[in-house]
Amino acid sequence: MDLRQGNWRSAVVTLDGVLHEQQSVRHRSRRPESVLANLHAAVETTRNQYGDRLRAVTLAVAGTVRDDHLMQAPTLGWGQVDLTAVTAGTGLPLLAGNDATLSGVAEARTGAAAGAGTALHLIVEVGVGGTLILDGIPASGATGAGGEYGHMPFGDRSRSCPCGASGCWDLEIDGRALAQHLREPEPDDPYAYAESVLQRLNEKRVARAVSRVTAALASGIAGLVNAHDPDVVTLGGLAVPLRAAAPVTFTDAYTAGLMTFHRASPPPVLDATHQEDGALRGAAALGLDHITTDTALAAWSETHP
Ligand SMILES: [Zn+2]
Numbered sequence: 001m002d003l004r005q006g007n008w009r010s011a012v013v014t015l016d017g018v019l020h021e022q023q024s025v026r027h028r029s030r031r032p033e034s035v036l037a038n039l040h041a042a043v044e045t046t047r048n049q050y051g052d053r054l055r056a057v058t059l060a061v062a063g064t065v066r067d068d069h070l071m072q073a074p075t076l077g078w079g080q081v082d083l084t085a086v087t088a089g090t091g092l093p094l095l096a097g098n099d100a101t102l103s104g105v106a107e108a109r110t111g112a113a114a115g116a117g118t119a120l121h122l123i124v125e126v127g128v129g130g131t132l133i134l135d136g137i138p139a140s141g142a143t144g145a146g147g148e149y150g151h152m153p154f155g156d157r158s159r160s161c162p163c164g165a166s167g168c169w170d171l172e173i174d175g176r177a178l179a180q181h182l183r184e185p186e187p188d189d190p191y192a193y194a195e196s197v198l199q200r201l202n203e204k205r206v207a208r209a210v211s212r213v214t215a216a217l218a219s220g221i222a223g224l225v226n227a228h229d230p231d232v233v234t235l236g237g238l239a240v241p242l243r244a245a246a247p248v249t250f251t252d253a254y255t256a257g258l259m260t261f262h263r264a265s266p267p268p269v270l271d272a273t274h275q276e277d278g279a280l281r282g283a284a285a286l287g288l289d290h291i292t293t294d295t296a297l298a299a300w301s302e303t304h305p
Pocket of ligand 1: 162163165166170
């Protein structure tokens with residue numbers, strides 16, 4: 001399942017990794033109790049249909065996830081939420097993860113970073129999320145909350161970020177940054193605002209604003225390349241059209257931000273393959289990992305002789 005700002009999506013995944021019965025449902029109410037009750041109902045329906053062939057539920061969330069708790073999700077307007085309500089009473093394990101992290105998993109398994117030992121995935125929506133993937137597994141920290149790259153102090157220290165820190169990179173590279181450069185009011189929906197700005201590139205001042213944001217994105221990526229030394233960097237969300245709108249600015253800022261020794265053969269920065277489907281496919285991949293461990297397979301064969 002993939003819980004997003006405006007809707008949630010789900011699919012039933014078979015062992016071959018194919019997604020079946022995909023559905024997308026818009027939130028009628030975005031209150032946590034209401035959304036989680038809808039997800040729970042979908043799990044019940046699927047369990048009634050598949051019985052004990054349904055082995056695990058994985059949930060991608062547009063927020064910071066620690067174990068099976070959402071810690072904060074500014075785009076949903078949620079604070080701490082216990083996600084275990086999604087599978088409560090079903091006996092099914094719930095595996096929750098951040099959507100950007102899971103879309104990175106999808107890239108490393110079957111997308112633009114397939115085969116890379118070390119891959120960095122970044123996705124710009126409202127702010128930037130991402131993950132470092134080592135041999136197909138996200139390096140997501142002690143409690144799963146790692147990869148909050150948008151809250152590194154690559155920005156203006158005098159500006160405070162809704163996350164509680166100041167000078168965050170997030171504030172320099174999304175719709176909020178574009179609005180600031182264009183001296184327009186801070187948008188309610190920074191993602192939709194950025195998409196609309198990207199349609200106005202024929203206006204000189206818009207092209208200049210997009211260029212500034214693209215440069216801030218590229219120089220931050222260079223800093224992360226210096227830190228992590230990845231084989232490849234993959235980009236999702238608004239990062240793709242931002243780079244496409246100002247490719248020379250992107251390359252110049254990326255190169256300028258790299259340590260000299262990286263410049264001869266810098267890691268390629270590729271557009272992600274899965275884009276919209278990334279989080280759902282990454283959630284599917286981790287669910288399949290979970291049910292195919294030696295222990296899980298032994299437990300299955302004991303009950304299914
Ligand atoms: Zn922040």
